[in-house]
Amino acid sequence: MDHFARLGVPAALDLEPAVLDKAYFALQRRWHPDRFVGKPAEERARASTEAAALNDAYRTLKDPLARAVYLAGLKGVELPGDGKTIDDPELLMEAMESREALHDATTIEAIDSLADQARQQSQQALTALGSLFLRDDKPAIRKALLRLRYLDKFAEEAQGRRANLVKKVGIANG
């Protein structure tokens, strides 16, 4: 059973967070271990398997990028796993340039501005994914997801760099 079916929600990119939450919490209650106290071992084992699968499904579908990657996987679009490399020049050039810009950013304002820009690009790319899925354009879906992975990494790095800078400024002022 795929994650969407398990939670009883439509297999869609633009899943309403409230719909997902509601489905998850209802099912989580149904399979909660507390309700299986004193039940036969088989039933308890079943409940704990179901609960774990539900958590896994929820974790994946809650995050828009993880959800998109998962949905693409169901359609047969595989992304390179650990240790696999890519050489798409356009994609990597963009990633390289944005990371260089972040590396050169020395103020919190500059980092925030780059992070905002990356957030907007992510938003746009996620929105654009919808039509790629409709057209079932697998190479384009793959490329868009790889780009989103790099944007996601950028956001993570920007956050780390910002935190470091805040700490440094704090030390300098304190």
Next chain:
Amino acid sequence: MAYSEKLIDHYENPRNIGSLDKNAEDVGTGLVGAPACGDVMKLQIKVGADGLIEDAKFKTFGCGSAIASSSLVTEWVKGKTIDEAETIKNTDIAKHLALPPVKIHCSVLAEDAIKAAIADYRAKAAQKFAKPDDNEVERQEAVAE
């Protein structure tokens, strides 16, 4: 987890960080990435008239092991022919730096980067020799301007 001294040395004092002119005829550029961890690596070689790699530069955004792997490769390829440089294996890199198993993929990235740089250099060289007449015409035009 303890990292080797060599790895820490390359990470703390990376060799050959920087860029070469990617449009230059004697420069080959390899740009590769590992999307699973968000790493991106650029490795460039400059090949002399004698066929030896006279300079190498890299720029890597990734973990310490990825930085150390690319730093090591730029050091290794200098003074080698491109055919020799092409034989560098990720296992050699991983062994030299004593990379922990979870970081082996960083050495794969560095091997792919040097291979891509060599391929780019070869493609440029092939193009240069394929159409000498056209190049000659362009050069003359450039002189005329």
